[in-house]
Amino acid sequence: MKPFLTTLLVAGSLLSGQAAPMPTLIIDGQNNHDWKATTPVMGKVLEASGLFTVEVATAPDAKNPALADFKPDFAKYKVIVMNYNGAMWGEATRKAFEEYMAGGGGMVVVHAADNSFTAWPAYNEMIAVGGWYGRNEKSGPYLRWRDGKQVLDDKPGPAGHHGAGHEYVLDTRAPQHPIMAGLPAQWMHASDELYDFMRGPAKNATILATAFADPKFGGSGEQEAQVIVINYGKGRVFHLMLGHGPEAMKCVGFITLLQRGTEWAATGKVTQKVPADFPKADAVSLRQ
Numbered sequence: 001m002k003p004f005l006t007t008l009l010v011a012g013s014l015l016s017g018q019a020a021p022m023p024t025l026i027i028d029g030q031n032n033h034d035w036k037a038t039t040p041v042m043g044k045v046l047e048a049s050g051l052f053t054v055e056v057a058t059a060p061d062a063k064n065p066a067l068a069d070f071k072p073d074f075a076k077y078k079v080i081v082m083n084y085n086g087a088m089w090g091e092a093t094r095k096a097f098e099e100y101m102a103g104g105g106g107m108v109v110v111h112a113a114d115n116s117f118t119a120w121p122a123y124n125e126m127i128a129v130g131g132w133y134g135r136n137e138k139s140g141p142y143l144r145w146r147d148g149k150q151v152l153d154d155k156p157g158p159a160g161h162h163g164a165g166h167e168y169v170l171d172t173r174a175p176q177h178p179i180m181a182g183l184p185a186q187w188m189h190a191s192d193e194l195y196d197f198m199r200g201p202a203k204n205a206t207i208l209a210t211a212f213a214d215p216k217f218g219g220s221g222e223q224e225a226q227v228i229v230i231n232y233g234k235g236r237v238f239h240l241m242l243g244h245g246p247e248a249m250k251c252v253g254f255i256t257l258l259q260r261g262t263e264w265a266a267t268g269k270v271t272q273k274v275p276a277d278f279p280k281a282d283a284v285s286l287r288q
C-alpha cells in the first residue's frame, strides 16, 4: 500500500504544480542536550512546511560497538539535519558524508551539533565555527561582526561559551540572502543560550545574522555570528546556533529560520513566505 499511496501523492503534487516533499534525515542519539525532546519538535516544524518528509537516524551510544557500523544512507536524502553532539563516527561514514556534501548535499547544523567532532577537519570546515571539546586558536579564528562587516579574529583563546539564557535581538546581516529575504532587520528571540567565542576554519562562510553577547549576561561584548551559511564543495550548510531546548524552539524566529534554512540547504532556494506572527524587534513570538 505504502508505495502506491506515495505514487498517488507524488502524482497529485505534480498535477497541482507542487514539488513532492523532500526526503530529510535528522541524526541524533548522542548529545549533551535533550535530543529525545528536540528531534520530534524539529521534525514537526519541518513537516509543517509541507516541503519535507522527515526520517530519523539514531546513533548508538558512545560505548556501544555498534557505533562503528552507524552509516546512514546519506545519498537518499536532500538534506541532513544534525542534532548530534557525540563520539566520532567510523572512517567509512565520515568519508561517505564528506562525499555527499562535496557532491552537492545539504546539511543543517542546530545548536550543540556545532560542538561535535573537534577532530574531524572536514566537519569543521562544513560548520565554519564550533565550540568546546578542546577547540582553541589552532581550530581557526573567532567569527564576528564589527563596523558593518564580517571579521576573523585570530586572538588566542578557547572556543565556545555562553552566558545565562535570556531573550535577545537577532540582527539581520545579509538581507538579500534567500533565507533572510523579507525578514525584519531586527527581531527578538525567545529566551535561549547565546553562543559566543565560537571559532573554526570559517572558510566560504557568510554571516546571515548576529546577536550582541551582552556582558550583563556574561557574554563576550561582541556581535557574535548566530546564523551562518557555508559552501562546502557543491554542498550547502545552514548553521543555526539557536535552539538549546524545546522552549527556545517555540520561537517563531527559530521555526522560520529552521524551515527556510533547511529548504535552502536542500535546494539553494527559498519558496516560503515570512509568517505573519514573526517576532518584532521588541517582542518575542511563540507558537505552542
Ligand code: ZN
Binding pocket: 033, 111, 112, 193, 243, 244
Ligand atoms: Zn545549549
